[in-house]
Amino acid sequence: MEATSPPPPGSELDRAHRRRRSLMIAFWVLVFVTAAVGNTMTTRMDAMRYDIPSPTWQIATNEFSSIVLGLLMLPFLLKACDRWPLHADTWRRRLPLYLLGSVAYCACHVVGMDLLRMLVYAGFGSKYEPGPWxxxxxxxxxKDIRTFFLIVAVGHMVEWFGRHIQGEASLLDVPDEGQPVEAVDRPERFLVRKLGRDFLVATADIEWVQSAGNYVNLRVRGRDYPLRSTLAALETRLDPAVFVRAHRSYLVHLAQVTSIEPLDAGDARLHMADGTVLPCSRRYRESLRAAAAGAEPALARA
Incomplete structure (x- = not known):
């Protein structure tokens, strides 16, 4: 089952993703801790009401041990949601994987929770008995399957909303009727959707393209727009005299490259017009310089 790569480190999408992830973890910490405190208080009041011999430390241990294990596993569960997202065209294939994941989640939760309770009980001179396994x-x-899928649902909803705000790009399709307004094999514009509105972005405005697993990110005036395509497939659609491969993960617009900085290992750094520095691997350095020689002699001498 294929996995989806996370946004490239340092990209705008990666920074936005990290902000959403931090807020999501803070949200779940607040929810889990509030639930543990509330359950501890109500269970203690029930014990007093019905004269059940249950000390406060025991009740708190039983509640917070579950919460601690849940929070420890939270980053791994959210990372799994990133790697195997549930999209309209993938959820049927991936749902069995999530069901298996819920079993593993519960097993880790129960084993870790019991061990933690045994440790705390022993510290109070008592013994924890989990009962029949x-x-x-x-x-x-x-209980855990509900928590598991609630976290998964909220995680996917937040990521969907983040992508909706960020925007996404698509190639213009051949119209159902009539002739296309431009050559479909060599697109001059991309359709960008953001917050329910469609915009046309000129191909000439794309500064570079960055691979991100099953997607590529189009860099346009300081913003990244995901396009569902591989870098190799998109490269065949763009003008090779304008967009040149600089790295296995990057395709650059030559007009946006201001200088090529050679490195000792044979690689290079590309200094872009907006001040960004992109990698250029040794494999593509000479072909990029040759292409730059035809477009801008100053780059070839770098």
Whole structure:
């Protein structure tokens, strides 16, 4: 089952993704801790009401041990959501994977929670008895599967909303009727959708293209717009005299390259017009210089 690569480190999409992830983790910490405090208080009041001999430390240990394990596993679960997102064309294939993941999530949760309780109980001179493992497994799984899929649903919803705000790009399709307004094999414009509105972005305005797994990011005036395509497939659609491969993950617009800085290992750095520095691998350095020689002699001498 194929995985989807996360946004490239340092990109605008990566920074936005990290901000959303930090807010999401803070949200779940608040929810989990509030639930643990509330459950501890209500369970303590029930114990006092019905005269059940249950000390406060024991109640708090039982509640917070579950929360601690849930929070420890939260980053891994959110990372799995990034790697295997549930899209309209993938959810049927990936749903069994998530069901298996919920079983693993519950197993780790129960084992870690029991070990933590045993450790705390021993510190108070007591002994924790989890009871029959089969009963506990069924009981905990019925609770954990709800928590698991709630986290998955919220995670995907937040990421969808983030992409909706960020915007996404698509290639213009051949019209259902009549002749296309431009050559489909060599697009002059891309369709960009952002917050429910469509915009046309000129291909000449694209500064560079960056690979991101099953997507590529079009860099346009300081913003990244994801396009569902591989870098190799998009490269065949763009003018090779204008867009040149500089790295296995980068395709650059020659007019946006201001200088090529050679490195000792044979690689190079590309200084772009907006001040960004992109990598240029040794494999593509000479072909890029040759292309630059035809477009701008100053670059060839760098």
């Amino acid at each position: 089969a009963n506990q497994a069924v009981y905990e799984y019925l």
